[in-house]
Amino acid sequence: MTAPAGATAAATLSPTPALQVRDLVVRYGSGRKARRTAPAIDGVSFDIAPGETVGLVGESGSGKSTIGKAVLGLQPPTSGTVRVHGQDITRMSLKQRSRQVADLRVVFQDPYSSLNPARTIGQTLVEPLALMGTKGDTAWQKARRGLESVGLPGEAVDRYPSQFSGGQRQRIAIARALVCDPKVVVLDEPVSALDLSTQAQVLNLLADLRDQRGLSFLFIAHDLGVVRFLSQRTVVLYRGQIMETGPVEAVSQAPRHPYTVALTSAAPVPRPAEQAARRAAREALGMGTAGAAAASATGCPFVPRCPLATDVCAEQRPPLRLIDDNLTACHHAERVPAL
Numbered sequence: 001m002t003a004p005a006g007a008t009a010a011a012t013l014s015p016t017p018a019l020q021v022r023d024l025v026v027r028y029g030s031g032r033k034a035r036r037t038a039p040a041i042d043g044v045s046f047d048i049a050p051g052e053t054v055g056l057v058g059e060s061g062s063g064k065s066t067i068g069k070a071v072l073g074l075q076p077p078t079s080g081t082v083r084v085h086g087q088d089i090t091r092m093s094l095k096q097r098s099r100q101v102a103d104l105r106v107v108f109q110d111p112y113s114s115l116n117p118a119r120t121i122g123q124t125l126v127e128p129l130a131l132m133g134t135k136g137d138t139a140w141q142k143a144r145r146g147l148e149s150v151g152l153p154g155e156a157v158d159r160y161p162s163q164f165s166g167g168q169r170q171r172i173a174i175a176r177a178l179v180c181d182p183k184v185v186v187l188d189e190p191v192s193a194l195d196l197s198t199q200a201q202v203l204n205l206l207a208d209l210r211d212q213r214g215l216s217f218l219f220i221a222h223d224l225g226v227v228r229f230l231s232q233r234t235v236v237l238y239r240g241q242i243m244e245t246g247p248v249e250a251v252s253q254a255p256r257h258p259y260t261v262a263l264t265s266a267a268p269v270p271r272p273a274e275q276a277a278r279r280a281a282r283e284a285l286g287m288g289t290a291g292a293a294a295a296s297a298t299g300c301p302f303v304p305r306c307p308l309a310t311d312v313c314a315e316q317r318p319p320l321r322l323i324d325d326n327l328t329a330c331h332h333a334e335r336v337p338a339l
């Protein structure tokens with residue numbers, strides 16, 4: 001596999017991906033100002049195979065949600081393509097997508113704002129079905145079965161969102177996403193608004209539904225631990241570019257890129273000694289308080305994190321070079337001492 005130039009690295013390529021993102025560039029705004037600012041997404045490519053879950057991780061502002069929005073048609077890409085089962089959906093309007101692309105659905109982060117409080121659960125579930133041409137009793141039966149498939153009683157169709165807990169609302173949001181039998185679901189931080197025990201229940205439910213139905217998930221999350229639970233592969237994003245991709249265990253346990261190491265070290269850990277070691281690792285990479293100041297002074301996200309880099313790069317983008325097919329890194333990265 002040959003990765004495109006720059007920071008782009010295509011994840012595993014399957015012959016008929018459920019979702020294919022190619023050379024995606026997204027710039028916010030318009031006109032000269034937009035052209036002068038760095039793109040929010042800068043040449044991202046990855047595939048998701050049928051039945052596969054790919055975890056998209058990165059710190060806040062790295063561009064995870066922008067990729068999710070571009071895939072869902074909520075943010076038009078500046079260039080690049082998004083294909084669902086081979087169908088190029090990049091230039092379709094939202095209306096066209098909702099009618100033609102039954103294969104693609106989303107679960108958002110916040111179960112409190114993603115459900116309309118004025119509608120019953122049943123009305124919320126039959127709406128996407130009606131758009132696809134399923135109406136009347138058939139739609140209501142599907143809605144009841146949809147609720148049962150996420151562990152809620154079918155009679156809940158007559159109730160309102162305010163009558164449910166956060167975890168139950170997220171189950172309803174999952175039922176709404178799955179009621180049209182999609183093949184690909186974008187999960188945009190689906191458990192980050194939930195408490196820990198509810199997170200585990202919802203993750204288990206998602207894993208079961210994926211395995212029963214052969215679903216493909218693009219699973220967006222900050223938390224590598226959460227990603228590890230559900231995903232087969234991980235894509236690590238930083239400043240709109242892919243830094244590292246690979247099997248989830250390899251990326252979590254033996255990250256090859258300094259940014260992934262730092263991201264792993266940001267995940268909460270239970271033991272104080274381990275926490276202290278990880279904090280030291282983050283400082284060594286310049287991702288602690290001191291490093292953040294240096295990074296913002298130069299605009300280069302990697303060189304200030306490399307303890308050996310005294311000849312600080314003045315480039316606005318990281319001086320990336322290809323180490324192998326799946327990995328790009330700062331030219332100083334290999335000199336960062338092993339942690």
Ligand SMILES: Nc1ncnc2c1ncn2[C@@H]1O[C@H](COP(=O)(O)OP(=O)(O)OP(=O)(O)O)[C@@H](O)[C@H]1O
Pocket residue numbers: 028029040058059060061062063064065066067222
């Ligand atoms: N509507 C917008 N207009 C202009 N810039 C935006 C807009 N939405 C996002 N951005 C910028 O695009 C970049 C990527 O943002 P995005 O929300 O995709 O990141 P993220 O990784 O999802 O962050 P978080 O985890 O905090 O949600 C950021 O620099 C952000 O400021």
